[in-house]
Amino acid sequence: NTAHDVTAFGTGVFGDRKMFEAQAYEGKFRLFDVTRGDGVVTYDNTTGTNLDVFSINKMFKDGSAVDAHANAQKTYDYYQDTFGRDSVDDNGQILISAVHVGNNWNNASWNGRQMSYGDGDGLRFHPLAAGLDVAAHEMSHGVVQHTANLIYRGESGALNESFADIFGAMVDRDDWLIGENIMADGTLALRSMEDPTDLIERRTEAPYPDHWSKRYTGTLDNGGVHINSSINNKAAYLISEGGEHFDVAVNGIGRDKTEQIYYRALSLYLTRSSDFSMMREAAIQAAGDLYGSDSDAVAAVEQAYSAVGVY
Numbered sequence: 001n002t003a004h005d006v007t008a009f010g011t012g013v014f015g016d017r018k019m020f021e022a023q024a025y026e027g028k029f030r031l032f033d034v035t036r037g038d039g040v041v042t043y044d045n046t047t048g049t050n051l052d053v054f055s056i057n058k059m060f061k062d063g064s065a066v067d068a069h070a071n072a073q074k075t076y077d078y079y080q081d082t083f084g085r086d087s088v089d090d091n092g093q094i095l096i097s098a099v100h101v102g103n104n105w106n107n108a109s110w111n112g113r114q115m116s117y118g119d120g121d122g123l124r125f126h127p128l129a130a131g132l133d134v135a136a137h138e139m140s141h142g143v144v145q146h147t148a149n150l151i152y153r154g155e156s157g158a159l160n161e162s163f164a165d166i167f168g169a170m171v172d173r174d175d176w177l178i179g180e181n182i183m184a185d186g187t188l189a190l191r192s193m194e195d196p197t198d199l200i201e202r203r204t205e206a207p208y209p210d211h212w213s214k215r216y217t218g219t220l221d222n223g224g225v226h227i228n229s230s231i232n233n234k235a236a237y238l239i240s241e242g243g244e245h246f247d248v249a250v251n252g253i254g255r256d257k258t259e260q261i262y263y264r265a266l267s268l269y270l271t272r273s274s275d276f277s278m279m280r281e282a283a284i285q286a287a288g289d290l291y292g293s294d295s296d297a298v299a300a301v302e303q304a305y306s307a308v309g310v311y
């Protein structure tokens, strides 16, 4: 009998029930959604091979698999509905998620072809697949790869990381925090776009900067790609929400315009080696294209990048 898509159900890592498209296949059910692009598929890495997560009925019990699958679908829909983009490559590339990767692995990743999630050690992280912004962050690395393909070190690498956070926060749209629901160590979040320095109490290595003058210039973390990303994150937050930062006032323009500006800058103007200054120019250009060169959007971009010391 041929495979066909069905509506299935499951409970996520935190016991939240959800419904999603899956597939009936040879008398069983699998986490393979054939309704989005060339597919959204989730598999359990402990089975060792690229085997879809199977269930004998439409109720899936593996919390990480359920969350990874549902979050990948939500992120696929975000790019389709917001920008008309069909998956990471805008050509329907199948979205693969592997869960239970490693041994209590405190990580999540995009390896150029798929998303991978660790279970966390329960001290630093809960299972990372439970974070909608985590899934959106990982898939957004795929979008960056197929657009500007920003080199993953130094300032271009910080932009790569920042775009993953920006779209992560746009998909998981109720706050400007990253990883807020998967922290097991009592901290507020993994990163805060609203106030990057907020998490300073936890950080042993370099603090998260909220101004270019405070950028990390060492060699840790590929030259601080997860550290200096906070400078661009703060700018994006200010463009959307506005605020006063280091005596510079920014009049916010909201999430809807902000996400369009960043997507256009990423997909049309930035290149592999773009730095923060080029990010400023690309965002000004994109805002002008979309809303007019004398618009409040262009003004917000100029104000926000000045507020974080990027010219």
Ligand SMILES: CCC(=O)Oc1c(C)cccc1C(=O)O
Pocket (backbone or CB within 6 Å): 106, 107, 108, 109, 110, 133, 134, 137, 138, 161, 178, 179, 190
């Ligand atoms: C928000 C997702 C995130 O930052 O995942 C990572 C983690 C938890 C550790 C190391 C790298 C990454 C990443 O995807 O950049």
Ligand SMILES: [Zn+2]
Pocket (backbone or CB within 6 Å): 137, 141, 161, 164
């Ligand atoms: Zn990342």
